[in-house]
Amino acid sequence: MTKIQRSKLLVVPLLLLALLVSACGKDNNAPSSGASASPEGGATPPAASAEAASPSPSQKPVTLEFSTNASGGTLEAFKEIVAGFNDSHLGITVELADLGKDFNTLMTARMANNDMPDLFSTAGWSVRRFGEYLLPLGDRAWAGQVADSIKPVVADYGGKLLALPMDIDVSGMIYSQTILQQLGLSVPETWEQFLAACEAIKKAGYTPIAVAGKEQSDIAGMLSRVSLSLLVQSGNSHKSAFEQGSFDWKEFGAVTDFVLNLKAQGYFNADYLTADKATIYSEFAKNNVAFAFQSNQTIAEIKKLNPDADVSMMRIPVGDASAKPFLISGERDSVGVWKDTKHPEQALAFIDYLAQPDNVRKIAEAYSLPAGLNGVKVDLGTLQGVFDQYQDAPVSNHFDRQYLPNGMFTTLGNVGSGLLAGTMDAAQVIAAMSEDYTRLSNAK
Amino acid sequence: MRSNVNALNRSRLADRLQIAAMYAPAFVLFGLFVFYPLISGVRISFTDWNGYSQSYSFIGWDNYRKLFADSNIRTAFVNTLIYGVGSAVIQNVWGLLYALLLNRKFAGRTLARAAIYLPVMISGLIMGYIWYFMLQYSGGALNDLMSALGLARVDWLADPNRAVGLILFITSLQYVGQAMVIYLAGLQTIPQTYYEAAEMDGVRVWSRFRHITLPLLAPAIITNATLKLIGGLQLFDLVMALTRGGPGFSTHSVSTMINYLYFASQNAGYSATLGIALFLTIMTITIAINRFLRKREVEH
Numbered sequence: 001m002t003k004i005q006r007s008k009l010l011v012v013p014l015l016l017l018a019l020l021v022s023a024c025g026k027d028n029n030a031p032s033s034g035a036s037a038s039p040e041g042g043a044t045p046p047a048a049s050a051e052a053a054s055p056s057p058s059q060k061p062v063t064l065e066f067s068t069n070a071s072g073g074t075l076e077a078f079k080e081i082v083a084g085f086n087d088s089h090l091g092i093t094v095e096l097a098d099l100g101k102d103f104n105t106l107m108t109a110r111m112a113n114n115d116m117p118d119l120f121s122t123a124g125w126s127v128r129r130f131g132e133y134l135l136p137l138g139d140r141a142w143a144g145q146v147a148d149s150i151k152p153v154v155a156d157y158g159g160k161l162l163a164l165p166m167d168i169d170v171s172g173m174i175y176s177q178t179i180l181q182q183l184g185l186s187v188p189e190t191w192e193q194f195l196a197a198c199e200a201i202k203k204a205g206y207t208p209i210a211v212a213g214k215e216q217s218d219i220a221g222m223l224s225r226v227s228l229s230l231l232v233q234s235g236n237s238h239k240s241a242f243e244q245g246s247f248d249w250k251e252f253g254a255v256t257d258f259v260l261n262l263k264a265q266g267y268f269n270a271d272y273l274t275a276d277k278a279t280i281y282s283e284f285a286k287n288n289v290a291f292a293f294q295s296n297q298t299i300a301e302i303k304k305l306n307p308d309a310d311v312s313m314m315r316i317p318v319g320d321a322s323a324k325p326f327l328i329s330g331e332r333d334s335v336g337v338w339k340d341t342k343h344p345e346q347a348l349a350f351i352d353y354l355a356q357p358d359n360v361r362k363i364a365e366a367y368s369l370p371a372g373l374n375g376v377k378v379d380l381g382t383l384q385g386v387f388d389q390y391q392d393a394p395v396s397n398h399f400d401r402q403y404l405p406n407g408m409f410t411t412l413g414n415v416g417s418g419l420l421a422g423t424m425d426a427a428q429v430i431a432a433m434s435e436d437y438t439r440l441s442n443a444k
Numbered sequence: 445m446r447s448n449v450n451a452l453n454r455s456r457l458a459d460r461l462q463i464a465a466m467y468a469p470a471f472v473l474f475g476l477f478v479f480y481p482l483i484s485g486v487r488i489s490f491t492d493w494n495g496y497s498q499s500y501s502f503i504g505w506d507n508y509r510k511l512f513a514d515s516n517i518r519t520a521f522v523n524t525l526i527y528g529v530g531s532a533v534i535q536n537v538w539g540l541l542y543a544l545l546l547n548r549k550f551a552g553r554t555l556a557r558a559a560i561y562l563p564v565m566i567s568g569l570i571m572g573y574i575w576y577f578m579l580q581y582s583g584g585a586l587n588d589l590m591s592a593l594g595l596a597r598v599d600w601l602a603d604p605n606r607a608v609g610l611i612l613f614i615t616s617l618q619y620v621g622q623a624m625v626i627y628l629a630g631l632q633t634i635p636q637t638y639y640e641a642a643e644m645d646g647v648r649v650w651s652r653f654r655h656i657t658l659p660l661l662a663p664a665i666i667t668n669a670t671l672k673l674i675g676g677l678q679l680f681d682l683v684m685a686l687t688r689g690g691p692g693f694s695t696h697s698v699s700t701m702i703n704y705l706y707f708a709s710q711n712a713g714y715s716a717t718l719g720i721a722l723f724l725t726i727m728t729i730t731i732a733i734n735r736f737l738r739k740r741e742v743e744h
Contacts, residue, residue: 105707111496214688271581273602273691279582407494407710414693414709421691423604440710443494 062346063093065117066335067110069103073300073366074333081359085350092346094119116338118347124331124398126154126163128406134162135337135344142355145373153331153397162336164351165372167364169332170387170395171295172325173225177310179206179290187314189325191229191258194291194317198267201290208267210289212277213420216413220400222293223255223412225316225328228399230254233326234319242403245441249434256419256426263420273421277301285309296383297367313386315393329395333363334372405440408433482723488716495712507717516693517718520701523608524722527615527697528676528729534616535672536665539623544657546624547631557628561621571618572685576601579610579686601687604694611695615682619675623668630664631657666737670730677726698722 070078075098082096099106103123110116111133122130137143138161146154150165180187180197183204188194198208212218231238231251241247262268269275269289281298283289285305292298302309315325335354337347353359357376364371364378370387371378380387396402400409415432418424424432489507493500511517546557563571578585579600587597601607634657642652658665680699683689689696689704696704698718705715 108496108707108710114498214690216688216690269582270597271599271602274581274599274687276576276580279580283582407708410704410708410710417690418692421602421604421694423692423694436709439492440494443492443497443710 061091061093062343063095064119064341064343064347064350065097066094066119066350067097067099067103067107067117068121068335069099069123070121070333071098071100072297074363077362077366081354081362084359085353089349089353092349094350114340116340118338118341118343119335119350120338122154122163122331122334122336124169124334124401125406126331126334126336127156128401130336131156131162133336133338133340135339135341135348136160136162137164137337137348137351140164140348140352140355142352142373145355145375147370147372147374149329149395150331150372153401154334163331163334164336164355165331166333166335166354166360167367167369167372169295169330170327170370172313172315172327172390173291174284174294174296174298174311175291175314176284176287176289177312178287179204181310188317189315190321191317191319195261195265197290198262198265202265202267207269207283207289208291209262210269210275210280210283210292211272211420212275212280213271213273213417214276216417217409218277218280218294218413219416219420220409220413221295223259223416224399224409225293226258227252227255227412228328228396229316229326230258230319232399232403233316233394233396234323236319239403247403247437249430249437252430252433253426256429259416259419260426268420273417281305284311296369299383300367313383313390315390324394326394326396327390328398330398330401332367332369404437405443407440407443408436411436485716485719485723488713489720491713493712494710495706495715496710500713503713507714510714511717511721516696517698517701519693520696520698520718521721521725523694523696524677524679524698524725526608527612527679528673530612531616531619531676531679532669532672534612535620535623536668538616538620539668540627540661542620542624543627543631544653547628557624560624563618564621566618568615568618568679568681569685571614572682575610575614576686601695602691604691607687607691607695611679611683611686614686615676615679618682619672623672626664626668626671627661630661634660662737666734669733669737673729673733674726677722677729698725 066082068075068078079096082094086093097117103121107116107120107130111130114133116133120130122134126134138159142164143161146161146165147168150168151161154163154165155161175187179201183200185197185200186193188197201208211222231247231254232242238247238251263272269280269283271279277294277298280289280292280294281301282305284292284298284302287309296313299311299313302311315327317325335351337344337351341347355373357373360371360373360376361378364376365380368380368383369378370380400412411433415424415429418432419426419429490502490504491500492503492506542560546553546560566574577583579587581587581597581599581602584600586600591597600610638656638660639652642656647655677697678699679697680703683695683697683700684703687695689700693701699722702715702718702722705711705718709715
């Protein structure tokens with residue numbers, strides 16, 4: 001082999017190496033002009049208007065990454081809004097990354113690398129999970145319009161607003177008005193009435209309660225609602241113990257007993273361990289099922305299968321008549337800005353655009369939810385009457401988001417699944433809840 | 445004379461450098477995508493990291509101690525061995541039978557080979573969803589058929605033992621085509637003269653299979669056994685699509701459990717510990733199987 005051939009052969013692997021090393025390098029996009037962001041979160045966002053953020057011809061075009069967990073109608077609404085923004089803001093392109101069910105997994109990896117999207121949905125966890133990655137938004141023009149009922153949920157303990165709440169996730173349980181009317185039953189307000197209704201429904205040949213046990217989030221939703229009712233909202237409340245972190249987990253036995261009783265009485269669907277949510281929607285659409293521990297999104301999905309299905313929202317029953325049935329009011333479609341984004345000015349321009357009344361309305365109406373900003377009129381469709389009827393009902397944030405450390409919704413789903421499957425008894429469930437509560441509370 | 449030696453040494457050095465340069469990309473890629481993650485995994489396994497926070501504490505051997513006492517982990521390991529060893533045995537026996545059958549000439553042989561291999565082309569996730577739609581209680585094809593025949597519906601995936609059995613059956617059915625192709629290739633390398641000589645000596649069919657086919661297929665058996673074992677031990681997508689590890693934790697494999705612990709339970713340190721345990725298990729079993737089967741290889 002000649003020297004020339006040898007040197008040629010050496011060049012190939014060296015080029016490959018160089019390519020690899022350059023590919024592994026960090027993104028060296030120069031920060032855009034405008035606002036600066038400090039690495040420790042002391043970002044100083046400019047209170048610029050959307051129009052002012054459009055770059056002058058001399059500025060480089062900017063691409064913003066917006067990751068969301070939105071699905072169905074909400075995702076379609078976000079796509080429409082993003083397209084409108086891109087059309088009206090020359091030089092700024094928002095790329096919507098629809099992460100769907102992989103949202104939590106991918107965002108976890110992004111958080112571990114401290115490499116977040118410029119904009120992202122906070123998926124119910126703007127403070128306790130994403131708080132340390134979010135740019136405070138209290139100085140935006142729309143901040144004063146944030147509805148009082150959602151403000152504490154999207155603001156940190158110091159009162160700093162961390163996300164733009166597009167809607168408020170007001171929900172309770174869902175029920176079939178058709179079945180209840182047919183059997184002459186009123187909407188239950190206590191668990192005693194609920195159990196009596198279940199018995200009558202079962203005797204009439206219907207399924208009293210639908211559970212999509214293949215998806216542990218559905219079981220977690222049931223345990224979360226029952227826990228909130230029995231441990232916080234009913235007479236013997238443990239609210240202060242939860243708030244002080246001194247809750248005695250043996251008391252969780254009230255929840256396991258309640259769920260085991262529902263199972264023992266045969267009130268669940270036959271496939272409660274393996275059904276998916278699509279099956280539950282289908283059973284409601286066929287008027288086979290009376291109750292489900294699910295949010296209003298389920299109503300929209302059922303109506304897609306059967307527009308005539310008479311399904312509505314009810315308040316969550318309580319343990320005794322002295323307490324009032326209640327609704328859950330939490331964060332759903334909120335959007336925040338990464339505090340270390342290289343393009344804060346443009347990202348804030350997008351947030352301001354999102355906050356325009358017409359855009360807030362589009363997101364809120366996708367699943368018939370009240371708007372997160374005051375002054376935005378939302379058509380709640382068939383649920384308008386229910387919202388009017390329950391406008392004075394007590395509301396609470398979700399049990400896990402208010403009283404448990406981040407990550408315990410998964411624990412609720414797992415222990416619930418184990419309890420229903422018979423692979424865990426009540427004592428094991430209580431031990432697992434207590435252990436994860438301590439571990440996740442101590443997480444840094 | 446000395447200048448000739450120097451020239452020879454220079455040439456050897458250049459050769460070595462050239463060889464090293466050719467190896468370098470592979471070493472860098474291996475280091476970056478295999479060795480570095482492995483070392484990181486070992487380091488994380490000694491921490492209480494939640495998977496996303498910028499800080500964590502070292503907790504010594506706590507995760508390893510917990511691993512041995514955790515009944516859910518034990519279930520996942522038993523299931524993984526069932527998925528791994530079970531599917532390796534089933535696919536090898538089944539694949540060999542298919543290969544012996546489809547090595548003969550008959551009309552429709554190509555179609556039969558294609559039909560058996562076709563499921564390999566589908567992703568495990570899609571296969572899982574297809575089977576979920578067949579097995580589900582409400583609206584499932586199998587239950588609808590049973591209803592039409594006047595039989596009671598069965599919630600096939602609700603019983604943990606049955607669910608594990610079904611996962612084993614479905615993964616074996618999906619990948620048996622792969623084993624069949626490897627065996628077919630192995631069978632076609634065996635010289636026909638051996639069989640002709642044995643036939644002339646009056647050797648029976650079973651003896652010909654035992655003393656000619658099986659020993660000469662040893663490389664194919666090793667390949668298949670190792671591939672199928674590793675595939676089964678790493679089973680993930682099918683479990684996620686069919687049961688998501690439920691009911692409870694009863695059908696989790698170690699892979700799905702690692703995913704659950706890391707991303708859902710926010711217990712990355714413990715998840716990494718389980719990953720290390722799975723790595724050591726696969727390595728030990730693979731080495732043992734290779735040593736066992738290599739002794740039985742026959743050259744021809």
